[in-house]
Amino acid sequence: MSAATSDVILKINNISKLFGPVAALRNMHLEVRAGRVHTLLGENGAGKSTLMKILAGVYHATSGEVEFCGASYKPESPQDAAARGLTIVFQELSLCNNMTVAENILATREPSVYGFINDQALERRAAEIVRDLGLPVDVTEKVGHLSMAQRQLVEIAKGLSIPDPRLVILDEPTSSLTDAETEILFSIIGRLKARGVAIIYISHRMEEIMRLSDDITVIRDGEFIATRQREDVTIDELIAMMVGRQMNEIYPPRLSAAPAASEAPILSVEGLSRHGEFQDVSFDVRKGEILGFFGLIGSGRSEVMNALFGMKAATGSIRIDGEAATITSPVDAIGRRIAFVTENRKEEGLVLAHSVEWNISMAALGRFAASLGFMRKRQERKAAKEEVGRLTIKTASVDTPVGSLSGGNQQKAVLAKWLLTQPRILILDEPTRGVDVGAKFEIYKIIRQLAAEGTAILLVSSELPEVLGMSDRLVVMHEGRLSATLPGGATPEAVMAHATGITS
């Protein structure tokens, strides 16, 4: 036991972080040992990122202590953290696309003489780093010419290029990697471990976590829940700790029976294709049915939905109520009573500076138009208030800027906006991304309610439990093709097999 405690490289004691009155972290504990992979597991908004930012010197803890390599540790900046041997690879890419791989990897640490950069030394040094890591990238290539996966690897190389790394934090490093690059990353992690470097690993992919981790710490709502060794815990236990309730409790049951297979579909899509994005996608959905769409990143799910909504041109046939429908713009789609909650609510869903009311009415302005184009403002306000009440959007008033609401309430505002168009077909792309557990449950209940009222729902998600828990049937996509249509009771293993293309 004494041997085990002696190789503790990072010790976090009672760390709290307050943002105004809101506690992002409360009395957090964590012990990370040299040469081990320690996974941090928690829902979005559980406090993982806050904790990492404290370790990287981006934030300062409100109270508590951190010990790193046996000394007290309070980094002032990421540079300071790097000088102490702690490096962090963030999920968001921080690369300059019009600079070369070498320039990016050694950014701010370029070999130079009197401020003049020695380009040859720069490339040589970067090439060494890339070779050591076994990355298949040319250091003289511009980052903008690389694939997303390769960029992610460059980001990792940049993080690992500090002189003497003792602790490496990887924040969802595989989210945009394909299998081949994931294997490269895993072998890098293996070599780091062998050198005695400690790794904090953040990921949502359970299989990956079970394969890679030595220790797993679960945090929830900013609080430490438990640390377990990998051998002593199952995926179900981890998920239960993470969400704070049993799996089957977080997905509300159907409010009415699923539509019979014999019923005519409201929407049928046949042979939908778009060059380079998806090929020959066919499916149909009935009134009141929840059709799940699952696939890894890059499988083409969102692209299909954008094509259905008229944002992207595609070939193939779309039929609504059995009649051929031409949809070349969102105007057409909305006219056919299709609604689309996109995956990026801040970019495509909301006008953050505008009020809740304006955001809720924006897709249904025609409903509030009187003669000469005047707005029926009283009706607009009434409708907005009704939606706020119906979806229990927590906001001071309908005049509050929507950008000041929490992620969950913003997402509900997007839903409210589309419900006001009275859709018959509702596309939900990652409807619970970046939403806390409570709001998640409420959104699931709303989805159930809408299905019970007869809305056909296409539910796109990269969270397998969510698609499995909510869908009546399930479409699985792999590399732009539909690889299977499964019944709602499919096992996670079967879905993953189709999503990764393992089955023949």
Add this chain to the structure above:
Amino acid sequence: MSDEKHVSSAQKPIAKLLRQYGGILVSLVILCIIFSVMNPRFMTVANLMNVLQQIAVIAIAAFGMTWVILLGEIDLSIGSIIAVAGMAAAQAFLAGFGFMPTLLLTLLAGAAMGLANGALTAKLGLPSFIVTVATMGIFRGLVSLPTNGAPAMIEDPTWIAIGAESFVGLPIIIWIVVVLFVFNHVLLSKTTFGRRAYLTGGNREAAIYSGIKVDRVKITIFMISGIMAAISGILLSSRLYSAQTNAGTSYELDAIAAAVLGGTSLAGGVGTMIGTLIGALIIGVMNNGMNMLSVPYFYQLIVKGLVILLAVWLDVRSKRAKQ
């Protein structure tokens, strides 16, 4: 109970006005106090009428600019459009057109130039800054084509009357400003078109996904800007009895300043016509007051720049404090 409600709703617009425009209203009042202390003739009805007439050209152009900035775009060509409008009118009169045909032709010319700006921006996806820098030069060049750079006289009595006569005790110019203010204010704040402009400026992507035809909104707005600039050009040529090739030069900067002083966000999605009107008043009061104090022109430029910085800073500060 119902009485109370009535009172509060009557007070509400004024309270709202103060809350929203407090910063710049204070600036305007301070400026007026300074000028009236330094020159007692400043605060006379005659002079205030004068101020209003002087700001007419800028205010109307600024109404158009407010739409454009609201959309997150910019229109640098309006100074040139002002000159083209005057020259188009002068040439039409020379060709023997009457008042109404000339008026329509001038407005059409403004609309056409706005259409060019809008179509190039929306359909070719070029940044409006670049498009309107280019058309600013092109339109300015067009002005000189008919006369080889010489000014052209305008002698039509109705045209001249616009800038010289009064109607029910108020100069016609002021009536035009009032009518155009009400028109733009109502169009922006009370109609679905205005709402679509706000939404498109606030988040273009979200507007597209919500079924708003953003290109159509954009082109229409550049046309409004062109028409407003043409009306400014009509007023200016009327007051000058002529079309000058350098008319309206750098007016786009005053129009932008008026809109931004009035709280229109250069990022798009935020702004009102009331704010722009107050912004134009600040600029007008400064010009008038400093002229009355015989401040040399170059000092006026410096002071104007500083006051704009101060007013915008006050405004930004008060908005931050609210958050």
